[in-house]
Amino acid sequence: KAGVTQTPRYLIKTRGQQVTLSCSPISGHRSVSWYQQTPGQGLQFLFEYFSETQRNKGNFPGRFSGRQFSNSRSEMNVSTLELGDSALYLCASSLDGRWGKTEAFFGQGTRLTVV
Amino acid sequence: AQRVTQPEKLLSVFKGAPVELKCNYSYSGSPELFWYVQYSRQRLQLLLRHISRESIKGFTADLNKGETSFHLKKPFAQEEDSAMYYCALSASWGGGYNKLIFGAGTRLAVHP
Numbered sequence: 001k002a003g004v005t006q007t008p009r010y011l012i013k014t015r016g017q018q019v020t021l022s023c024s025p026i027s028g029h030r031s032v033s034w035y036q037q038t039p040g041q042g043l044q045f046l047f048e049y050f051s052e053t054q055r056n057k058g059n060f061p062g063r064f065s066g067r068q069f070s071n072s073r074s075e076m077n078v079s080t081l082e083l084g085d086s087a088l089y090l091c092a093s094s095l096d097g098r099w100g101k102t103e104a105f106f107g108q109g110t111r112l113t114v115v
Numbered sequence: 116a117q118r119v120t121q122p123e124k125l126l127s128v129f130k131g132a133p134v135e136l137k138c139n140y141s142y143s144g145s146p147e148l149f150w151y152v153q154y155s156r157q158r159l160q161l162l163l164r165h166i167s168r169e170s171i172k173g174f175t176a177d178l179n180k181g182e183t184s185f186h187l188k189k190p191f192a193q194e195e196d197s198a199m200y201y202c203a204l205s206a207s208w209g210g211g212y213n214k215l216i217f218g219a220g221t222r223l224a225v226h227p
Contacts, residue, residue: 043201048214056214
C-alpha cells in the first residue's frame with residue numbers, strides 16, 4: 001500500500017509570506033501528526049489531528065495552524081514566515097491515533113527554506 | 116514534564132566495535148519507549164519498541180525504570196548502521212490520548 005505522501009517536497013519562501021503543506025496518510029489511517037525537524041532540536045511536535053479534530057498542540061506560536069479533511073488528508077499552514085521556520089516538516093500517520101500502541105509511519109517531509 | 120534526552124549529538128565508532136546510544140526520559144506514568152532510525156535520504160522509521168523485547172538488525176534496548184533509561188545497544192557495529200537515531204516516548208495526556216515525544220537524536224557514524 002502507498003506510504004505517507006507529503007507535498008511539495010521542497011519549498012522556498014520569503015519572510016512574511018505564508019505557506020501550506022499537505023500530507024496524505026496511509027489509506028485507512030485516521031490520525032495525522034506534524035513535526036518540525038531541525039538539526040539542533042530534533043523533532044518538535046506541532047499538532048495532531050484525528051477524524052478532523054485537533055486533539056493536541058505543541059508549543060508553537062499561533063502562526064502555525066492545521067486542519068484535517070474528511071478523507072484524513074491534512075494540511076498545515078504557517079503564516080508570516082520567519083527565517084527560523086526553515087526546517088524539514090514531517091507528517092506521521094497512525095491507524096487509530098494510539099501513538100505507541102500502533103506504529104507511526106512517516107512521510108519524507110517537506111523541506112521549507114525561508115529567505 | 117515529559118522529556119526525552121539523548122546526550123550525544125554524534126557517536127563515531129569503527130566497524131566491529133560495540134555501540135551504545137544513550138536515551139533518558141522523564142515521565143511520571145508508565146512509559147512506552149521506542150527507537151526510530153533515519154538512514155540517509157530515507158524516511159524516519161520504527162526500529163524497535165521496548166514492549167516487544169525484540170532484536171532488530173542486531174540492536175536491542177532495555178527499559179531501566181530505575182535509571183529512567185532506554186539505551187540502544189549493538190555488540191558489533193556495521194557500516195550500514197550509520198544513520199540518525201531518535202529515541203521516542205509515548206506520553207498520555209488528558210482524554211486518554213497520547214503522543215510521541217522525540218529526543219534531539221544521535222548521529223551514528225560507523226567507519227571502516
